[in-house]
Amino acid sequence: MFVGEFPAKLAMTLQNCDSTVGNDNDCEGLNVPAKYLSPVITGSELYSDLNEVTVNFEDFFSIGKPQKVLSQFTFKLTQLTYLPKVNNPRRDWVASVAVLAFLAHGAQNQVRAFVTVGTGSGLDAIAAFEIFELDRLAITDLHPAVVHAAVENIRSAILGRDVFIFAAAGDILAPLVGGKYDLIYENLPNIPLGPQQTINAGQTSSTYVPCRFENIPAIATENLLALHFLALVQAKPLLSSTGAGISSIGGRVPIAVLLKMASEAGYTAEILAYTWKIQSEPEEVIxxxxxxxxxxxxxxxxxxxxxxxxxxHSLSPAVAGGQAADIEKSLLSFRVDALGAYELHRNGLIMAHTVAIVRSTPL
Structure with a gap:
Protein backbone atom coordinates (compact mmCIF):
# COMPACT_ATOMS: atom_id res chain seq x y z
CA MET A 1 0.00 0.00 0.00
CA PHE A 2 2.62 2.55 1.07
CA VAL A 3 5.84 2.37 -0.92
CA GLY A 4 8.78 3.69 1.07
CA GLU A 5 9.26 5.08 4.58
CA PHE A 6 7.95 8.60 3.96
CA PRO A 7 4.34 7.72 3.01
CA ALA A 8 4.09 5.13 5.77
CA LYS A 9 5.26 7.65 8.38
CA LEU A 10 2.95 10.25 6.91
CA ALA A 11 -0.07 7.99 7.19
CA MET A 12 0.70 7.24 10.83
CA THR A 13 1.12 10.85 11.94
CA LEU A 14 -1.10 12.84 9.59
CA GLN A 15 -4.01 13.05 11.97
CA ASN A 16 -1.73 14.68 14.56
CA CYS A 17 -0.79 17.54 12.22
CA ASP A 18 -2.36 20.97 12.50
CA SER A 19 -4.26 21.09 9.22
CA THR A 20 -6.30 24.16 10.08
CA VAL A 21 -6.90 26.17 6.94
CA GLY A 22 -4.63 29.20 6.98
CA ASN A 23 -2.11 27.69 9.38
CA ASP A 24 1.37 28.04 7.88
CA ASN A 25 3.08 25.55 10.17
CA ASP A 26 4.44 22.35 8.70
CA CYS A 27 3.36 19.01 10.06
CA GLU A 28 5.90 18.23 12.74
CA GLY A 29 8.81 16.27 11.34
CA LEU A 30 7.17 15.73 7.96
CA ASN A 31 7.77 19.07 6.22
CA VAL A 32 4.28 19.16 4.71
CA PRO A 33 3.10 22.77 4.29
CA ALA A 34 -0.39 23.45 5.59
CA LYS A 35 -1.49 24.53 2.10
CA TYR A 36 -1.28 20.86 1.15
CA LEU A 37 -3.55 19.82 3.97
CA SER A 38 -7.28 20.28 3.96
CA PRO A 39 -10.23 19.40 6.15
CA VAL A 40 -11.17 15.80 5.50
CA ILE A 41 -13.20 15.88 2.29
CA THR A 42 -15.28 12.94 1.18
CA GLY A 43 -17.66 14.72 -1.18
CA SER A 44 -17.42 15.58 -4.85
CA GLU A 45 -15.83 18.61 -6.51
CA LEU A 46 -18.22 18.24 -9.43
CA TYR A 47 -21.04 20.74 -9.79
CA SER A 48 -24.73 20.12 -10.42
CA ASP A 49 -26.28 23.48 -11.34
CA LEU A 50 -23.54 25.88 -12.53
CA ASN A 51 -23.97 26.95 -16.16
CA GLU A 52 -21.45 29.77 -16.66
CA VAL A 53 -17.82 30.34 -15.72
CA THR A 54 -15.79 33.51 -16.23
CA VAL A 55 -12.13 33.04 -17.16
CA ASN A 56 -9.40 35.66 -16.79
CA PHE A 57 -6.83 34.55 -19.36
CA GLU A 58 -3.68 35.80 -17.61
CA ASP A 59 -4.70 34.53 -14.18
CA PHE A 60 -5.78 31.13 -15.46
CA PHE A 61 -3.15 30.27 -18.07
CA SER A 62 -0.17 32.20 -16.61
CA ILE A 63 1.45 32.71 -20.03
CA GLY A 64 1.18 36.47 -20.25
CA LYS A 65 -1.22 38.86 -21.90
CA PRO A 66 -3.17 37.25 -24.76
CA GLN A 67 -2.75 38.52 -28.30
CA LYS A 68 -5.46 36.55 -30.12
CA VAL A 69 -7.95 35.86 -27.34
CA LEU A 70 -10.04 38.11 -25.11
CA SER A 71 -8.40 38.86 -21.78
CA GLN A 72 -11.61 37.77 -20.04
CA PHE A 73 -14.48 35.67 -21.34
CA THR A 74 -17.49 33.79 -20.02
CA PHE A 75 -18.00 30.12 -20.79
CA LYS A 76 -21.33 28.37 -21.09
CA LEU A 77 -21.42 24.88 -19.64
CA THR A 78 -23.88 22.05 -20.02
CA GLN A 79 -24.63 19.55 -17.29
CA LEU A 80 -22.29 17.14 -19.11
CA THR A 81 -19.40 19.59 -19.51
CA TYR A 82 -16.34 19.17 -17.33
CA LEU A 83 -16.04 22.13 -14.96
CA PRO A 84 -12.82 24.16 -15.47
CA LYS A 85 -11.03 24.84 -12.18
CA VAL A 86 -10.89 28.60 -12.78
CA ASN A 87 -10.25 29.38 -9.12
CA ASN A 88 -7.51 26.80 -8.74
CA PRO A 89 -5.55 26.42 -12.01
CA ARG A 90 -3.11 23.95 -10.39
CA ARG A 91 -5.98 21.47 -10.35
CA ASP A 92 -7.06 22.23 -13.92
CA TRP A 93 -5.73 20.01 -16.70
CA VAL A 94 -5.74 22.67 -19.43
CA ALA A 95 -4.07 25.36 -17.32
CA SER A 96 -1.45 23.15 -15.70
CA VAL A 97 -0.77 20.62 -18.48
CA ALA A 98 -2.21 21.29 -21.95
CA VAL A 99 -0.69 24.76 -22.21
CA LEU A 100 2.73 23.33 -21.36
CA ALA A 101 2.35 20.68 -24.04
CA PHE A 102 1.42 23.26 -26.67
CA LEU A 103 4.29 25.58 -25.77
CA ALA A 104 6.84 22.76 -25.81
CA HIS A 105 5.65 21.41 -29.16
CA GLY A 106 5.21 24.85 -30.71
CA ALA A 107 8.78 25.80 -29.86
CA GLN A 108 9.96 23.11 -32.29
CA ASN A 109 7.16 22.77 -34.84
CA GLN A 110 4.72 24.83 -36.87
CA VAL A 111 1.09 23.96 -36.24
CA ARG A 112 -1.53 25.25 -38.68
CA ALA A 113 -4.12 22.48 -38.33
CA PHE A 114 -4.95 21.25 -34.83
CA VAL A 115 -7.28 18.69 -33.26
CA THR A 116 -8.29 18.38 -29.64
CA VAL A 117 -10.08 15.17 -28.66
CA GLY A 118 -12.59 15.42 -25.82
CA THR A 119 -12.48 19.20 -25.61
CA GLY A 120 -15.09 19.66 -22.89
CA SER A 121 -15.63 23.39 -22.44
CA GLY A 122 -13.27 24.29 -25.29
CA LEU A 123 -10.56 25.79 -23.10
CA ASP A 124 -7.84 23.65 -24.67
CA ALA A 125 -8.86 24.91 -28.12
CA ILE A 126 -8.71 28.50 -26.86
CA ALA A 127 -5.18 27.90 -25.57
CA ALA A 128 -4.15 26.32 -28.87
CA PHE A 129 -5.55 29.28 -30.80
CA GLU A 130 -3.46 31.67 -28.71
CA ILE A 131 -0.22 29.65 -28.89
CA PHE A 132 -0.29 28.40 -32.50
CA GLU A 133 -0.95 30.18 -35.82
CA LEU A 134 -4.02 28.14 -36.70
CA ASP A 135 -5.87 28.03 -39.98
CA ARG A 136 -7.93 24.98 -39.05
CA LEU A 137 -9.22 23.75 -35.72
CA ALA A 138 -11.14 20.54 -35.04
CA ILE A 139 -12.79 19.60 -31.76
CA THR A 140 -14.57 16.44 -30.70
CA ASP A 141 -16.39 15.29 -27.62
CA LEU A 142 -18.76 12.48 -26.82
CA HIS A 143 -21.90 14.58 -26.31
CA PRO A 144 -23.47 16.85 -28.98
CA ALA A 145 -24.59 19.42 -26.40
CA VAL A 146 -21.05 19.69 -25.05
CA VAL A 147 -19.63 20.19 -28.55
CA HIS A 148 -22.24 22.84 -29.40
CA ALA A 149 -21.48 24.81 -26.23
CA ALA A 150 -17.72 24.49 -26.82
CA VAL A 151 -18.00 25.99 -30.31
CA GLU A 152 -19.94 28.96 -28.93
CA ASN A 153 -17.30 29.38 -26.21
CA ILE A 154 -14.44 29.33 -28.71
CA ARG A 155 -16.12 31.74 -31.10
CA SER A 156 -16.90 34.17 -28.28
CA ALA A 157 -13.31 34.18 -26.97
CA ILE A 158 -11.10 34.43 -30.05
CA LEU A 159 -10.09 37.71 -31.69
CA GLY A 160 -8.83 38.73 -35.11
CA ARG A 161 -8.81 36.59 -38.22
CA ASP A 162 -11.24 33.79 -38.78
CA VAL A 163 -10.27 30.19 -38.26
CA PHE A 164 -12.15 27.26 -39.74
CA ILE A 165 -13.65 25.18 -36.93
CA PHE A 166 -14.82 21.63 -37.46
CA ALA A 167 -16.81 20.30 -34.50
CA ALA A 168 -18.53 16.96 -34.09
CA ALA A 169 -19.67 14.56 -31.40
CA GLY A 170 -18.53 10.97 -31.41
CA ASP A 171 -16.10 8.37 -30.16
CA ILE A 172 -12.47 9.56 -29.96
CA LEU A 173 -11.43 10.57 -33.52
CA ALA A 174 -14.26 8.79 -35.35
CA PRO A 175 -16.01 12.08 -36.29
CA LEU A 176 -12.98 13.20 -38.32
CA VAL A 177 -13.03 11.95 -41.90
CA GLY A 178 -10.36 13.08 -44.35
CA GLY A 179 -8.12 16.07 -43.86
CA LYS A 180 -4.64 16.18 -42.42
CA TYR A 181 -3.56 17.75 -39.14
CA ASP A 182 -0.21 18.88 -37.79
CA LEU A 183 -1.04 18.10 -34.18
CA ILE A 184 -3.64 15.86 -32.57
CA TYR A 185 -3.93 16.38 -28.82
CA GLU A 186 -5.75 14.15 -26.39
CA ASN A 187 -6.28 13.94 -22.68
CA LEU A 188 -8.70 11.04 -22.63
CA PRO A 189 -10.06 9.31 -19.53
CA ASN A 190 -8.43 6.29 -17.96
CA ILE A 191 -11.01 4.82 -15.59
CA PRO A 192 -13.69 2.44 -16.92
CA LEU A 193 -17.27 3.25 -15.95
CA GLY A 194 -18.67 1.09 -13.19
CA PRO A 195 -21.67 -1.19 -13.80
CA GLN A 196 -24.07 1.26 -12.11
CA GLN A 197 -22.77 4.34 -13.97
CA THR A 198 -23.92 5.88 -17.23
CA ILE A 199 -21.96 8.08 -19.62
CA ASN A 200 -25.05 10.24 -20.21
CA ALA A 201 -25.55 11.51 -16.67
CA GLY A 202 -23.42 14.23 -15.10
CA GLN A 203 -19.69 14.77 -15.53
CA THR A 204 -17.88 11.56 -16.39
CA SER A 205 -14.71 13.13 -17.77
CA SER A 206 -12.36 10.76 -15.95
CA THR A 207 -14.24 7.64 -17.07
CA TYR A 208 -15.15 5.81 -20.27
CA VAL A 209 -17.37 2.96 -21.43
CA PRO A 210 -15.13 -0.12 -21.07
CA CYS A 211 -16.76 -2.37 -23.69
CA ARG A 212 -14.67 -1.99 -26.87
CA PHE A 213 -14.61 -4.07 -30.03
CA GLU A 214 -11.01 -3.21 -30.98
CA ASN A 215 -7.98 -5.38 -30.34
CA ILE A 216 -6.20 -3.61 -27.49
CA PRO A 217 -2.85 -4.92 -26.16
CA ALA A 218 -2.50 -6.01 -22.57
CA ILE A 219 -0.11 -3.19 -21.69
CA ALA A 220 -2.93 -0.73 -22.43
CA THR A 221 -5.77 -2.61 -20.76
CA GLU A 222 -3.84 -3.61 -17.64
CA ASN A 223 -2.65 -0.04 -17.04
CA LEU A 224 -5.94 1.72 -17.97
CA LEU A 225 -4.47 3.28 -21.11
CA ALA A 226 -6.95 1.83 -23.61
CA LEU A 227 -8.30 5.11 -24.97
CA HIS A 228 -4.82 6.60 -25.33
CA PHE A 229 -3.83 3.59 -27.42
CA LEU A 230 -6.96 3.82 -29.58
CA ALA A 231 -6.49 7.55 -30.12
CA LEU A 232 -3.01 6.93 -31.50
CA VAL A 233 -4.27 4.17 -33.78
CA GLN A 234 -7.06 6.38 -35.10
CA ALA A 235 -4.75 9.40 -35.47
CA LYS A 236 -2.36 7.79 -37.95
CA PRO A 237 -4.32 8.43 -41.18
CA LEU A 238 -5.17 11.97 -40.03
CA LEU A 239 -1.63 13.22 -39.42
CA SER A 240 0.23 15.35 -41.93
CA SER A 241 3.66 14.24 -43.17
CA THR A 242 5.28 16.10 -40.27
CA GLY A 243 2.39 15.61 -37.86
CA ALA A 244 2.45 14.18 -34.35
CA GLY A 245 0.11 13.04 -31.64
CA ILE A 246 0.38 14.35 -28.12
CA SER A 247 -1.00 12.21 -25.31
CA SER A 248 -1.31 14.07 -22.04
CA ILE A 249 -1.36 11.33 -19.43
CA GLY A 250 -1.40 11.42 -15.66
CA GLY A 251 1.74 9.52 -14.72
CA ARG A 252 0.14 7.03 -12.39
CA VAL A 253 2.03 4.23 -14.13
CA PRO A 254 5.76 4.14 -15.00
CA ILE A 255 7.07 6.17 -17.93
CA ALA A 256 8.34 2.99 -19.60
CA VAL A 257 4.75 1.72 -19.76
CA LEU A 258 3.57 4.88 -21.54
CA LEU A 259 6.33 4.65 -24.14
CA LYS A 260 5.69 0.94 -24.71
CA MET A 261 1.98 1.64 -25.20
CA ALA A 262 2.77 4.18 -27.94
CA SER A 263 5.19 1.74 -29.56
CA GLU A 264 2.47 -0.93 -29.65
CA ALA A 265 0.31 1.58 -31.56
CA GLY A 266 3.03 1.97 -34.20
CA TYR A 267 4.81 5.11 -33.09
CA THR A 268 8.16 6.36 -31.93
CA ALA A 269 7.47 8.15 -28.67
CA GLU A 270 9.31 10.58 -26.44
CA ILE A 271 8.56 12.48 -23.26
CA LEU A 272 8.13 16.01 -24.59
CA ALA A 273 7.54 17.50 -21.15
CA TYR A 274 7.14 16.27 -17.60
CA THR A 275 5.31 18.05 -14.81
CA TRP A 276 2.90 17.48 -11.97
CA LYS A 277 -0.69 18.27 -11.09
CA ILE A 278 -2.80 18.28 -7.96
CA GLN A 279 -5.37 15.51 -8.23
CA SER A 280 -8.73 17.06 -9.04
CA GLU A 281 -11.90 15.24 -8.00
CA PRO A 282 -9.79 13.08 -5.64
CA GLU A 283 -12.78 11.25 -4.20
CA GLU A 284 -13.91 10.05 -7.61
CA VAL A 285 -10.55 9.65 -9.33
CA ILE A 286 -8.37 8.18 -6.60
CA HIS A 313 10.10 23.62 -8.50
CA SER A 314 13.37 24.50 -10.28
CA LEU A 315 12.66 22.67 -13.55
CA SER A 316 10.69 23.81 -16.56
CA PRO A 317 8.41 21.09 -17.96
CA ALA A 318 10.56 20.84 -21.10
CA VAL A 319 13.78 20.43 -19.12
CA ALA A 320 12.07 17.93 -16.82
CA GLY A 321 10.98 15.99 -19.90
CA GLY A 322 14.60 15.31 -20.74
CA GLN A 323 15.21 14.15 -17.17
CA ALA A 324 11.93 12.31 -16.69
CA ALA A 325 13.42 8.88 -16.04
CA ASP A 326 15.81 10.25 -13.41
CA ILE A 327 13.07 12.28 -11.74
CA GLU A 328 10.79 9.27 -11.64
CA LYS A 329 13.55 7.22 -10.04
CA SER A 330 14.22 9.91 -7.42
CA LEU A 331 10.54 9.83 -6.40
CA LEU A 332 10.30 6.07 -5.85
CA SER A 333 10.51 6.29 -2.06
CA PHE A 334 7.69 8.87 -1.94
CA ARG A 335 5.10 7.22 -4.15
CA VAL A 336 1.90 5.79 -2.74
CA ASP A 337 -0.30 3.30 -4.51
CA ALA A 338 -4.00 3.97 -5.06
CA LEU A 339 -5.08 2.25 -1.84
CA GLY A 340 -2.67 4.27 0.26
CA ALA A 341 -3.39 7.49 -1.65
CA TYR A 342 -7.10 7.15 -1.01
CA GLU A 343 -6.46 6.68 2.70
CA LEU A 344 -4.24 9.78 2.81
CA HIS A 345 -6.84 11.79 0.88
CA ARG A 346 -9.57 10.77 3.30
CA ASN A 347 -7.35 11.94 6.13
CA GLY A 348 -6.97 15.41 4.63
CA LEU A 349 -3.77 15.30 2.59
CA ILE A 350 -3.82 16.87 -0.87
CA MET A 351 -2.57 14.27 -3.31
CA ALA A 352 -0.95 14.82 -6.70
CA HIS A 353 0.46 12.89 -9.62
CA THR A 354 3.12 13.36 -12.24
CA VAL A 355 2.09 14.16 -15.81
CA ALA A 356 3.88 12.83 -18.86
CA ILE A 357 3.33 14.67 -22.13
CA VAL A 358 4.06 11.95 -24.66
CA ARG A 359 4.76 13.04 -28.24
CA SER A 360 4.36 10.25 -30.78
CA THR A 361 5.36 10.23 -34.44
CA PRO A 362 4.31 7.38 -36.76
CA LEU A 363 6.93 4.75 -37.56
Missing part, protein backbone atom coordinates in the same frame (compact mmCIF):
# COMPACT_ATOMS: atom_id res chain seq x y z
CA UNK A 287 -11.35 6.09 -5.56
CA UNK A 288 -11.70 4.86 -9.14
CA UNK A 289 -8.05 3.88 -9.34
CA UNK A 290 -8.32 2.16 -5.99
CA UNK A 291 -11.23 0.02 -7.21
CA UNK A 292 -9.42 -0.92 -10.41
CA UNK A 293 -6.23 -1.78 -8.54
CA UNK A 294 -8.21 -4.03 -6.20
CA UNK A 295 -9.67 -5.65 -9.33
CA UNK A 296 -6.18 -6.53 -10.55
CA UNK A 297 -5.09 -3.57 -12.68
CA UNK A 298 -2.06 -1.38 -12.11
CA UNK A 299 -0.71 -0.66 -9.55
CA UNK A 300 -1.26 3.10 -9.81
CA UNK A 301 0.84 5.67 -7.99
CA UNK A 302 0.27 9.08 -6.43
CA UNK A 303 2.37 11.44 -4.31
CA UNK A 304 1.77 14.03 -1.60
CA UNK A 305 1.51 17.35 -3.45
CA UNK A 306 4.28 18.89 -1.35
CA UNK A 307 6.72 16.22 -2.58
CA UNK A 308 6.08 16.95 -6.25
CA UNK A 309 6.18 20.71 -5.78
CA UNK A 310 9.66 20.36 -4.31
CA UNK A 311 10.83 17.90 -6.96
CA UNK A 312 9.75 20.09 -9.89
Missing amino acids: GGYKKNQVDGHGPFYFYPASVLEKAF
